[in-house]
Amino acid sequence: MADSENSVVLRPGAFTLSWSADLQYGSRDLTFDGERTFYFAKGDTVNEDSQKGVGVFALNLQNSDLQELNVVAQNLCDKDIQSGGPETVDPPSTFSVMCMGEDGKAVRRSGSIRLIPERFKSRIFDAPLRLAERAWTEGSKIIKLDFETVAVEHKDGHYIVAVKFINSGNRWIQFKTPDQWGGSTTSGRLGVGATGAIHPNGDVVKVKGSWAFGLSGKGLINRSEFKGGLVFLKPGGSEVLKFEVDPDYKALKGSYEFSGIVFMRIEYEGYGWGLASNVDFKPIKTRITIDRDYPSTPQEREQWEKTHRENMSQWPVKPGATFAEDGLYRAVRTSGTARGLLLRPFKAGDVATTDDVRMYTEVASGTEFNGPVQWVWEGSAPTPVKQWSFDIIEGTEHVCKAGAICPRSGRWLARVHSGGFSAAAPYRYDLAGIVTLCRGQSMPARTDGADWEWLGA
Structure with missing residues (x-):
C-alpha cells in the first residue's frame, strides 16, 4: 500500500500478500495498488545471496503485468480461497484483497496465506514474486538501507573498525547507535568479518575463523556525532560509525573480502508499505587490507x-x-x-x-x-616462532626458570626434576609453592633448583 503522499483509496483488484516479521527476522510485503504500481517491501535478506540491504521499492507496471495481477486478485476473491491448510500461528502470513460485492461495491476481504489451497498457489504467487524481483532491481527506491565495512586499523592496542550505513532511498531513516544494542538477534546485533582472502592474482579464497569483529554493545568512539544516541540518515545520505574493539579470532595480515550481518530496528519516513521496524541483512562486500597479525x-x-x-x-x-x-x-x-x-x-x-x-x-x-x-x-x-625453531613465541611458554621475567599472567607451580628417568613422574611438585603473577613480573627465586610450570590464567 502507498503512504499518505499517494492515493490510499482501496480500488477493486488491489491486494497485498504479507509475510509478517517475528522477533528475529523482518517482514516481506507484495502490494498492487489496483492501478499501475506494484510495491515490494523486504526487511529480511540475511539468508539471501543476490539481495543486500532492505527497503521498499515501487515498480511502474506494463499492460501485460496488469492482466496477470488482475488474475491474481480474481483468485484471491474466489469463495474457496481459504479451504486449504493447515494453519500455523507464528509468524502470521496474510493477504487482503478488494473484491466486487454482489451489490457492485468494492469490499475488502482478508485471510491466511497458509489456508490457500495448493491449486491456487501458482496462479496467485508466480506473477507477484516475479514482479518483486523486478521491483528490487528496476524499481524506484522509496526506502533502501545498506551498510559496509570501510576500514580496519590498529591504534593504541585496539582495533578501530569503521562501518558505513547508507540510505539510497528518498525517505529518511534513523536508528539507535549500535553501542546501545544487546548483541542478540532480538536485541540488536552487528558484526563484520572476512569471508575470503584475496590472493595476489585477485582470486578470493573462502576463509573461516579469520578476522571477525562483534560490534554491538562495543565502544563507539565517534558517539558524540549522533545526537541523542540516534543515527539519522537523510535521503541519499550516509554515516560512518567507528568502533574500538578486539578481534574475535586469530588472524593473519593480508587483504580480505569483508562481509557481515546486522539485526536491528529502524524508523523511517512514511507508512503503509508493510516494512516492519525490525530488519536483518548482510552488507555490501568490500576489500580490506590489514597490516598485522592478531x-x-x-x-x-x-x-x-x-x-x-x-x-x-x-x-x-x-x-x-x-x-x-x-x-x-x-x-x-x-x-x-x-x-x-x-x-x-x-x-x-x-x-x-x-x-x-x-x-x-x-x-x-x-x-x-x-x-x-x-x-x-x-x-x-x-x-x-617458525618451523623447527627452538625459540618460542612470547606468551606461549608452559615453563619458566626461577628468577626470570614472567612470560604470561596466571598461576605458576614450582617443580623439581625427580632425578630419575621415569616418564610417569619426571617432576616433583611443590603444592605449597603456587604463586599468581602478572606478565612482566619476576618469577620467584628458588634454592632447590626448581623451575615454574604454568597452571592457567
Missing part, C-alpha cells in the same frame, strides 16, 4: 586467550574424541566437577584417551582424582 603481542594474546577460553569451555573434548586445535588443556572429570591442576599439551588431530587419568585436583590440596576425563582448552601451547 595476536601480535603478549598483551593481545592474553586478550584473545581469555575470549577463546570462554568460547571453548562449551566444547570439551570427550574420551575418544579428536582434538580440533593445538593448546594446553585441563582435565575435567566426566562425572562430578573435579578439575585437574596441571595442563597437558595436545595437538589438533590427537585423540583423547578413554583410559582413567590420575591427577592432582585444581584446589592443590594434595588430593587426586583417578577416572575418565574430558579436556577443556585453557591456553596456547608453546609455539615455535
Whole structure:
C-alpha cells in the first residue's frame, strides 16, 4: 500500500500478500495498488545471496503485468480461497484483497496465506514474486538501507573498525547507535568479518575463523556525532560509525573480502508499505587490507586467550574424541566437577584417551582424582616462532626458570626434576609453592633448583 503522499483509496483488484516479521527476522510485503504500481517491501535478506540491504521499492507496471495481477486478485476473491491448510500461528502470513460485492461495491476481504489451497498457489504467487524481483532491481527506491565495512586499523592496542550505513532511498531513516544494542538477534546485533582472502592474482579464497569483529554493545568512539544516541540518515545520505574493539579470532595480515550481518530496528519516513521496524541483512562486500597479525603481542594474546577460553569451555573434548586445535588443556572429570591442576599439551588431530587419568585436583590440596576425563582448552601451547625453531613465541611458554621475567599472567607451580628417568613422574611438585603473577613480573627465586610450570590464567 502507498503512504499518505499517494492515493490510499482501496480500488477493486488491489491486494497485498504479507509475510509478517517475528522477533528475529523482518517482514516481506507484495502490494498492487489496483492501478499501475506494484510495491515490494523486504526487511529480511540475511539468508539471501543476490539481495543486500532492505527497503521498499515501487515498480511502474506494463499492460501485460496488469492482466496477470488482475488474475491474481480474481483468485484471491474466489469463495474457496481459504479451504486449504493447515494453519500455523507464528509468524502470521496474510493477504487482503478488494473484491466486487454482489451489490457492485468494492469490499475488502482478508485471510491466511497458509489456508490457500495448493491449486491456487501458482496462479496467485508466480506473477507477484516475479514482479518483486523486478521491483528490487528496476524499481524506484522509496526506502533502501545498506551498510559496509570501510576500514580496519590498529591504534593504541585496539582495533578501530569503521562501518558505513547508507540510505539510497528518498525517505529518511534513523536508528539507535549500535553501542546501545544487546548483541542478540532480538536485541540488536552487528558484526563484520572476512569471508575470503584475496590472493595476489585477485582470486578470493573462502576463509573461516579469520578476522571477525562483534560490534554491538562495543565502544563507539565517534558517539558524540549522533545526537541523542540516534543515527539519522537523510535521503541519499550516509554515516560512518567507528568502533574500538578486539578481534574475535586469530588472524593473519593480508587483504580480505569483508562481509557481515546486522539485526536491528529502524524508523523511517512514511507508512503503509508493510516494512516492519525490525530488519536483518548482510552488507555490501568490500576489500580490506590489514597490516598485522592478531595476536601480535603478549598483551593481545592474553586478550584473545581469555575470549577463546570462554568460547571453548562449551566444547570439551570427550574420551575418544579428536582434538580440533593445538593448546594446553585441563582435565575435567566426566562425572562430578573435579578439575585437574596441571595442563597437558595436545595437538589438533590427537585423540583423547578413554583410559582413567590420575591427577592432582585444581584446589592443590594434595588430593587426586583417578577416572575418565574430558579436556577443556585453557591456553596456547608453546609455539615455535617458525618451523623447527627452538625459540618460542612470547606468551606461549608452559615453563619458566626461577628468577626470570614472567612470560604470561596466571598461576605458576614450582617443580623439581625427580632425578630419575621415569616418564610417569619426571617432576616433583611443590603444592605449597603456587604463586599468581602478572606478565612482566619476576618469577620467584628458588634454592632447590626448581623451575615454574604454568597452571592457567
